[in-house]
Amino acid sequence: MRLSEHRYRTISSLAGSLLFVQRVFSARIGEVIRVLSPDGRTMVGEVLRIEAETILVEVYGETTGLDIEHTTVVFTDSVRKAPLSPEIIGRVFNGSFEPIDGAPMFIPEKQSPVTGFPINPSARARPEEFIETGFSVIDGLITLVKGQKLPIFSCSGLPSKEIVAGILTNARLTEKEKGFIVVFAALGLTFHEYSFYMKALEEMKTGFVAFANMADKPVMERLLTPRFALTAAEYLAFEKGMDTLVIITDMTNYCDALREISTSREELPGRRGYPGYMYSDLASLFERAGRIGGMEGSVTMLPVVTMPEDDITHPIPDLTGYITEGQVVLSRELHQKNIFPPVDVLPSLSRLMQKGIGAGRTREDHREIANHLYKYYARGRDLRRLEAIVGRDGMTKGDILMLDFADTFESEFINQGTLRRSIDETLNTGLDLMKRFSLGQL
């Protein structure tokens, strides 16, 4: 612990958002620094690397106008912390945790480091309580449970924004209404998207905490925003006993920011230029989801990833898929057919679904309905290829039935527009569909 702030004017080089400070007496990794520019601006930064008396600092703000002679660097002797209080509920912040909804800053109850601490694996409780998103295809076939991390894999141009807004307003727990909070973090947001989400939040009035990092903000802030959001979520979950759902959009912007910063630090690039530690970095965010045995509250995560070039093997969706417990994959084809939400059931999966459905969780017949719908739909989808070769007339009656089932399943079960469906309605829709085609003995 140092008694005073240390000020240095010993910058030796400046490049992009990085600056080197010489002859620094003592500094710590991750220490927050303030940069005072010659024109009187103050920016925040962080210590990245220490090499004897040379310190590498990353600046979060716009570095235009900094110089070597007059810029001052102040070492604050503290690591990056998030201000926390129950009053954050219902508020909208920018990517640096400053209010942008017009109301004044709240008085923090406490400060917590943004990187958090890993949950002891033996303290975790098994995720098994159902969260209703209001979308049939997710609730019925790719069920989300409390403490899970389930990403949405989207493609550019698909309505992931509308799906996120739908989940923002519709998600709830089945058994209790109180204490459910959506923490929303938007990364690299364009103004168009920003106003869309703001409208959705205004309609919600409360029950959310929002962080918006705009597209024109420095990329360093983009790496910080999800950490603020998760620190806030952990605080609400494990100190205030609330169930939180953290929605982050879009992780692709986050990963690109990570790549940009890694390159400027002259690190060795990995696949497609993304740094080799991207898996660990993403995991340090996603693994913060979970439940703790003997404690109220939970952190559930729903990140959105836009797959570059619609490619699911691209490093971003690939590494995400390795960390998360399943994925919801959107399909361009379904979107063309005007189906909303355009979720492709076949590659989608919820790994924790088995424990979260059935009697006492959703409904006794949930598992059976889900298995049957998946099986018949997969059959129908398979047969579409055959239909393309031999034509509908060349197919048996049973096969044609399957084809019709697949079409109806898409247009009536998956497709639901913006209306909310409860889990009962979802399962009844599925049941009704199977009855109509006289499938399965339920």
Next chain:
Amino acid sequence: MTGKIRGISGPTVQVDLKGLKLYERVYVGHAMLTGEVVRLEENRAIVQVYENTHGLGIGEPVKGAGTPLTVRLGAGIISGMFDGLQRPLERLKDEMGPFISKGTEMSALDDTRKWRFFPLREKGAEIAPGENIGFIEEGAFKHFITGRNASNKKLSSIVDGDISLDQPFGEFDDGEEIMGCHEWPIRVPRPYRRKISSSQALVTGQRSIDFLFPFARGGTAILPGGFGTGKTVLEQSIAKFADVDIVVYVGCGERGNEMAEMISEFQTLKDPRTGRQLMERTILVVNTSNMPVAAREASIYTAVSMAEYYRDMGYHVLFLADSISRWAEALREISSSLEEMPAEEGYPTYLASRLSGFIERAGVVETMNGAIGSLSMILSVSPPGGDFTEPVTQACLRTSGVFLMLDTSLAHRRHFPAINWFQSYSLYAKDAIGYYRVQVSAEWEKLHYSCKEILQKEESLREIAEIVGIEGLQDSDRLLMRTAEMIRSDFLSQNSYTGDAFSTPEKTCAIIKGIIGFHDYAVGKLKDGLTLEKVLRLEDPLKEQIVK
């Protein structure tokens, strides 16, 4: 001997401490983070820190421990759960709360717990090196205490009764005390008399493995597969049902929730052979993806040292790691912070040699006291983008005996375990089939080859069927497609959430015998001139028999 931190870059720290040895354990900073010396230069040493270096400052003190990174070996490891540095996670939770904070030292074993010790030798007896002096009852296992360093020394005293690990179990005539536990450097393989070539099959309870790609005691298998292909579920199923005494499971850079699920399952499920709780034969080493990267690198060595310790008591131990790719990535991360020259995809050039050095710790051995123990390894691999040409998969392929390729398209069709039956192989097949032929059924070998042939033929027929439709095929080909379909859905796929999750070799043999038996029978009938539809009508009573 203390020094100071001179520089910090990611998980590596430069210190000015002199007199350190390579791979010596070091305590770094005020928080006393654990580290290991990875490079020595004239005036400085580079230390790889096993915990998050966030908040670490320049000038903070550094202290050498004088010993390399070790694990503590003794009673109480079984049914324990440890992190990559062998800190006991359960006790850590009780003391520190649900989150792991930095720099917490805690002994892996509970030194105050009383154990019942039964001596095997009496006072005055001469003890050979490695000889069992007595044993502790550790759950269902006899945990042998040996005279490790005894070179034909005589026992001058020995305890009989309840004792804790911090007390001596006895004494030799030269005054040396016999302790119930000891420290072992994790990167050093434990000694044995000799290695034995393995010829015994290891039953995993998974039909597709036991029947098509059999695994051997002391062997190594790798399971590469893209995400969602069921690597973890398959590893956990094997951990539950494999025919071994002790299972060491390493969650290496994977999900925390999975571990929570596994613990709660292992505490409720029973071992089908002994009827005891599965946790009573399991050791868990967990370093989830958000726990420090460098400790992930150490975790597999920590785990394998514990596995070898029980192997040396003459037990059959199965080591499972999920996933070895995360270990390789940790190695890459450390290597790049040391600014080493990278090879393919940024991995260090020594990836393959480190990996084969590690995999060679598996095997069937004659232990120091003449018992036979084995250590078998099953490692999952997570190739980026599901691309098997990447360095980690390729490096594993060179040293492992069974290659079980997990197939994304099978997984999408919900065929689990999604083991591709064309690409996978087992180098132990010949010995293992011989073993099953003797132990289970004389027909095993014949069935094995007919099954493979049917699957192969189906593949070539499938292309034709896609064009002309299945109705356009000849009756004999349609029959073959039908049989192959039965093999795939009723034999090879196995739901790990039902009673079918575990299949004994007898059951495996009975099912495939039923399917192929009917196939041969139907082929005969077709030759007699019956149509396929008529033959299939004959099938039902037969199928009922199979089910029984």
